[in-house]
Amino acid sequence: MNSNEPKGRTLSSLPNNPWDLRVQFRSEETGPPFAYRPNELITSRDAVSQIARRLGVSESYLIVESISSDSDDLRQLVLVRGVPNPVQTAADLKLMGFAAQLNHVFFAHPMSNPYPGGGPYPGGGPYPGGGPYPGGGPYPGGGPYPGGGPYPGGGPYPGGGPYPGGGPYPGGGPYPGGGPYQFGCCCESPCGHWSGQIEAPRATSAIPAIALSGAELSHRKATGATCNVLVLDTGSWPDIVAAGATINPIAQAAKDLLGTVMVGSDPDLWDGDGNFVLDPTAGHGTFIAGIFANLAPGSRVHCERGLSSYGDTDDATIASILLEQFPPGAVDPPFDIVSMSFGGFCDADDPPIAIAQAIATIQARYAPPDPQSRDLIRERVVFVASAGNEGSCRPTWPASFEHVIAVGALGPSGPAWFTNYGPWVNACAPGVNVVSTFFDLGPDARFDASDFDGWAKWSGTSFSAPIVAASIAWEWMCRGGEGRPGDAAAWLLDRPGHFRYPWLGTVVNPH
Numbered sequence: 246m247n248s249n250e251p252k253g254r255t256l257s258s259l260p261n262n263p264w265d266l267r268v269q270f271r272s273e274e275t276g277p278p279f280a281y282r283p284n285e286l287i288t289s290r291d292a293v294s295q296i297a298r299r300l301g302v303s304e305s306y307l308i309v310e311s312i313s314s315d316s317d318d319l320r321q322l323v324l325v326r327g328v329p330n331p332v333q334t335a336a337d338l339k340l341m342g343f344a345a346q347l348n349h350v351f352f353a354h355p356m357s358n359p360y361p362g363g364g365p366y367p368g369g370g371p372y373p374g375g376g377p378y379p380g381g382g383p384y385p386g387g388g389p390y391p392g393g394g395p396y397p398g399g400g401p402y403p404g405g406g407p408y409p410g411g412g413p414y415p416g417g418g419p420y421p422g423g424g425p426y427q428f429g430c431c432c433e434s435p436c437g438h439w440s441g442q443i444e445a446p447r448a449t450s451a452i453p454a455i456a457l458s459g460a461e462l463s464h465r466k467a468t469g470a471t472c473n474v475l476v477l478d479t480g481s482w483p484d485i486v487a488a489g490a491t492i493n494p495i496a497q498a499a500k501d502l503l504g505t506v507m508v509g510s511d512p513d514l515w516d517g518d519g520n521f522v523l524d525p526t527a528g529h530g531t532f533i534a535g536i537f538a539n540l541a542p543g544s545r546v547h548c549e550r551g552l553s554s555y556g557d558t559d560d561a562t563i564a565s566i567l568l569e570q571f572p573p574g575a576v577d578p579p580f581d582i583v584s585m586s587f588g589g590f591c592d593a594d595d596p597p598i599a600i601a602q603a604i605a606t607i608q609a610r611y612a613p614p615d616p617q618s619r620d621l622i623r624e625r626v627v628f629v630a631s632a633g634n635e636g637s638c639r640p641t642w643p644a645s646f647e648h649v650i651a652v653g654a655l656g657p658s659g660p661a662w663f664t665n666y667g668p669w670v671n672a673c674a675p676g677v678n679v680v681s682t683f684f685d686l687g688p689d690a691r692f693d694a695s696d697f698d699g700w701a702k703w704s705g706t707s708f709s710a711p712i713v714a715a716s717i718a719w720e721w722m723c724r725g726g727e728g729r730p731g732d733a734a735a736w737l738l739d740r741p742g743h744f745r746y747p748w749l750g751t752v753v754n755p756h
Contacts, residue, residue: 261517
């Protein structure tokens with residue numbers, strides 16, 4: 246095996262074209278569906294020889310990429326490419342006692358794309374079950390919410406409560422499985438992605454918007470303290486205008502807003518495949534950076550590109566980037582908060598092993614002073630992730646990790662109809678028609694791409710998550726940056742008296 250083997254996927258190797266040929270979907274006929282990279286496997290380094298022996302080839306036939314920088318530890322995970330049947334190979338390696346898993350694919354979480362199903366979402370949808378929610382809905386029970394609503398029980402929510410059955414959501418209420426959304430409740434078909442292989446969507450779901458007015462902008466002011474934020478996304482474009490375009494005052498306002506927080510960024514490409522059409526998830530990172538600029542002034546935001554402009558990424562890529570951004574040896578972490586607006590399902594709903602190891606490694610380096618502490622939110626580095634838009638209680642990753650704050654979406658009158666939910670969701674925030682910074686593209690842009698003036702309106706849990714992350718950053722900066730960011734997160738989410746939606750967690754609405 247080459248001692249100078251390459252490390253994971255790099256920025257230059259991240260694709261910028263439709264994900265059809267690089268994503269495989271597991272059929273519902275064999276269990277709950279999920280997406281993965283064809284012919285790729287994540288396993289421990291000492292299992293590579295077993296893979297080669299099983300295939301009847303030499304180890305040099307396989308392409309082995311390091312996920313972490315510790316290339317000498319045989320227990321460290323590696324990405325193995327060129328495996329003809331990774332599903333069966335992973336199963337065989339597990340029986341032999343090795344850590345092994347497919348390289349699961351995750352997607353960004355704006356509404357309407359980039360998920361399969363022709364949908365915008367699985368099930369011919371927009372969501373599985375023919376509804377927006379399984380059961381025939383838009384919420385099971387005949388709704389628009391079960392119970393005959395606008396929300397069941399004569400509500401605003403079923404049972405006279407906020408949710409059906411007198412309880413949270415489940416329990417005779419609005420979602421399939423009888424509840425209360427326990428694991429295994431509705432997380433068989435029709436929950437989850439439809440797994441048909443189709444051509445990836447080629448149009449953005451972002452909508453041109455006018456600039457935020459003075460009343461709509463946050464009135465928060467920088468406190469003098471700083472919070473370092475890592476946004477794992479499509480990168481960002483702090484210049485707002487495309488090369489050769491002339492900036493106008495509206496777009497200049499967006500550029501000025503981003504300039505208050507941006508300290509570094511990979512480029513957010515608007516047209517990776519060169520067809521002069523705005524890619525489906527292009528501008529996603531720029532939009533999220535604007536949320537931090539508005540809600541967490543004084544923060545220092547770095548946007549690392551971990552998603553393609555078509556919205557896909559994978560376990561090995563994200564884990565490799567995380568470990569690269571948090572190198573060993575530092576007393577203090579380079580980032581206080583990590584924001585991740587992507588996710589997906591995994592085989593057997595097991596957690597993705599590479600991201601799991603990366604987050605555990607980072608948290609262990611900056612462990613709480615009290616080794617007896619069991620409060621997983623009160624960490625030195627806070628991870629926040631979007632819960633997803635499938636209208637499902639099936640756990641998505643990385644949001645479902647105990648060390649990650651999972652965020653669902655709210656609409657104008659309560660939970661957004663598309664949001665995922667369940668006992669693993671910690672918080673919820675506005676996620677419908679959120680307005681933030683975007684591209685101002687030149688005359689070469691085709692279709693709706695030329696309509697943007699530096700601002701866009703977008704929906705999805707993709708944008709609920711950074712609202713929560715920015716609120717945590719703001720709270721910590723208001724404390725002078727003292728203590729742990731996780732203490733600010735715990736205060737924001739766990740404090741008695743804060744309003745909570747059952748199975749969507751604490752409401753965070755900074756306006």
